[in-house]
Amino acid sequence: MKLFFLGTCSGTEPMPGRHHVSWVLQLQEKLYWFDAGECCSHTAHVLGLDLQNIRAVFISHCHLDHVGGLANLLWTIRKLDSLHPRQDPGPVDVYLPSLPTWEGTMTTLRETEGSFAINFPLHAHHAQPGLVFADGGITVEARENQHLPPGKSLSYRIRAENHTIVFSGDVRAVEELDPWLDDCDLLLMETGHHKVETICRYVSQKTGTRRLAFIHHGREILRDPEAALAVARQFLHDRISITNDGDCLEL
Numbered sequence: 058m059k060l061f062f063l064g065t066c067s068g069t070e071p072m073p074g075r076h077h078v079s080w081v082l083q084l085q086e087k088l089y090w091f092d093a094g095e096c097c098s099h100t101a102h103v104l105g106l107d108l109q110n111i112r113a114v115f116i117s118h119c120h121l122d123h124v125g126g127l128a129n130l131l132w133t134i135r136k137l138d139s140l141h142p143r144q145d146p147g148p149v150d151v152y153l154p155s156l157p158t159w160e161g162t163m164t165t166l167r168e169t170e171g172s173f174a175i176n177f178p179l180h181a182h183h184a185q186p187g188l189v190f191a192d193g194g195i196t197v198e199a200r201e202n203q204h205l206p207p208g209k210s211l212s213y214r215i216r217a218e219n220h221t222i223v224f225s226g227d228v229r230a231v232e233e234l235d236p237w238l239d240d241c242d243l244l245l246m247e248t249g250h251h252k253v254e255t256i257c258r259y260v261s262q263k264t265g266t267r268r269l270a271f272i273h274h275g276r277e278i279l280r281d282p283e284a285a286l287a288v289a290r291q292f293l294h295d296r297i298s299i300t301n302d303g304d305c306l307e308l
């Protein structure tokens with residue numbers, strides 16, 4: 058399976074070469090979308106990903122650096138369907154912890170071309186802690202974190218092909234992910250709210266977490282990514298990477 062990083066920036070001021078957070082898991086041609094920051098559909102399409110293969114979208118929380126591209130993503134699927142019609146298109150399930158954001162997204166879309174009439178089943182779900190999704194060889198679980206008031210912000214654990222990925226979303230502290238770090242092939246950890254050294258020191262003690270990749274970068278990393286990587290490697294050696302927009306990672 059492959060991971061594509063569409064946007065790696067936190068919600069700080071616009072940064073050259075980086076957009077708000079979004080990444081995709083490609084598994085047996087299906088795409089599983091995690092967060093939907095600005096431009097994610099554009100970046101994915103330009104990278105060669107087929108948006109008509111999206112099976113599900115998982116939103117960690119509804120801050121705009123995580124959902125700013127959601128309406129555009131759905132609009133783009135419809136656009137591609139109009140240009141390249143599909144026979145019997147499968148459903149797209151969208152999971153998010155705030156249904157008012159979904160209602161706002163749909164309100165926006167219904168004012169667009171053709172009142173956003175679509176020919177694929179589109180279902181929104183209120184994502185809550187526990188098992189969120191299980192289909193097509195992938196399971197996705199959620200747990201609450203303390204980035205926002207209770208129920209409003211989630212981290213996700215993804216299992217597929219005997220690999221386990223933990224996606225922090227935005228968290229108040231990395232320790233909130235502790236129950237998931239004893240067996241984790243890849244931790245995708247946000248650094249918008251955290252110091253590189255704090256995270257790396259903590260993860261270096263978690264021998265069950267085999268690899269760390271930073272995403273949702275804050276100013277510390279963006280000021281000097283090379284320097285940040287040097288600090289990180291003091292703790293994690295070759296177990297750490299800093300993702301960039303457009304990167305692909307194969308597991």
Ligand SMILES: [Zn+2]
Nearest residue numbers: 067068122227
């Ligand atoms: Zn954020």
Ligand SMILES: [Zn+2]
Nearest residue numbers: 118120204227
């Ligand atoms: Zn946030």
